[in-house]
Amino acid sequence: MSRVQKLTHTRLEWLWLLPFAAALYYPWALQWSNQAHVAEAGAPVTLALMLSAYAVPVLAFYCVFVTGIQPVMTARVVLARRLACLAVAAPPAYTLMGVLLYLMKINGHDLWVWSGLWLALIAYFSMVSSTLPSIDFSRHARTYVKLRVAHGIASVAILLVFLAPHLFNHLFGVLGSDAHRAVMEVLRGVYRNGWLEPIIIVTFFFQILSGLVLIRPRTQQRADLLDALQTASGAYLALFIASHINSVFTLARYFGTDTDYAWAVAEPVGLLADAWSIRLVPHYSLAVFLLIAHLACGLRGVLRNHGVSETRCATLTWTVIGIGALATLVITAGMLGVRV
Numbered sequence: 001m002s003r004v005q006k007l008t009h010t011r012l013e014w015l016w017l018l019p020f021a022a023a024l025y026y027p028w029a030l031q032w033s034n035q036a037h038v039a040e041a042g043a044p045v046t047l048a049l050m051l052s053a054y055a056v057p058v059l060a061f062y063c064v065f066v067t068g069i070q071p072v073m074t075a076r077v078v079l080a081r082r083l084a085c086l087a088v089a090a091p092p093a094y095t096l097m098g099v100l101l102y103l104m105k106i107n108g109h110d111l112w113v114w115s116g117l118w119l120a121l122i123a124y125f126s127m128v129s130s131t132l133p134s135i136d137f138s139r140h141a142r143t144y145v146k147l148r149v150a151h152g153i154a155s156v157a158i159l160l161v162f163l164a165p166h167l168f169n170h171l172f173g174v175l176g177s178d179a180h181r182a183v184m185e186v187l188r189g190v191y192r193n194g195w196l197e198p199i200i201i202v203t204f205f206f207q208i209l210s211g212l213v214l215i216r217p218r219t220q221q222r223a224d225l226l227d228a229l230q231t232a233s234g235a236y237l238a239l240f241i242a243s244h245i246n247s248v249f250t251l252a253r254y255f256g257t258d259t260d261y262a263w264a265v266a267e268p269v270g271l272l273a274d275a276w277s278i279r280l281v282p283h284y285s286l287a288v289f290l291l292i293a294h295l296a297c298g299l300r301g302v303l304r305n306h307g308v309s310e311t312r313c314a315t316l317t318w319t320v321i322g323i324g325a326l327a328t329l330v331i332t333a334g335m336l337g338v339r340v
Helices: 010-011 017-038 045-070 075-090 090-103 110-127 137-175 177-191 198-220 224-251 277-305 310-335
Strands: none
Touching: 010 277, 017 045, 017 075, 017 090, 017 110, 017 277, 045 075, 045 090, 045 110, 045 277, 075 090, 075 110, 075 224, 075 277, 090 110, 137 177, 137 198, 137 224, 137 277, 177 198, 198 224, 224 277, 277 310
């Protein structure tokens, strides 16, 4: 048994403090990164502060992984694991909260509202009984399997119709806004079709709801690294999709804003220089990586069910994840103003 697996029960009881502290720190990391960039403190300082913002979901994912490999899944461990999944989704949650506060004309108080929400969450977490009510999914096994299959089929459909072309479009960001717009105008003629767009939106909402149902039993089961990645990325994407749809349809289109590449990267100021928009750097970049990682882990499950060896499953999964990491770097570079 590894050293990580030998964590004592007492340490696991307090493991939830790590994602909690990380989530509280997240808006401060963004604020200090913006201030360092505006003050021209130097690229190393700004980069270090931005990396500390990325460390928040990384630390939270570590907690998801550690709690998932324990031999005994107690009620407190499951609660800590669910809190860690929520902390992994701190970037889209913080963006969603910021948009909602903007719509309510509550400006300049994002950091304090965020802190208050997390303190309230921890107060609830601390008062929850150690006996965790759970659903016996073995009694609903056939329904659960059908939902999982439907979730997978919907994922493939939305990947082919929207996500793959959308990510391909964003790769053109490193060539400039004009190149990105040229591709975007062609693609918009497809996925903004009067009958197709509503289907895409409904499918996204189905993915959110079905994904949340599928996540719950997974937080009560033992899991390896890739299983933990699938669970954590699912939590992230659920909040990201909700945040993105809210931003595009409620904020941008309601106010008549063209949601093009210039809007997404806060031109001409830039994401790092804008105190509000800097949150979009981890928000978008992690979404790209975790989307591809989530799809890769889902593919792993399909291959396993069809008798493919664990070695081949792992090799293919990590290869796709590696491709996702490369695509993320290119897209993020374009968002930050790198041009080729």
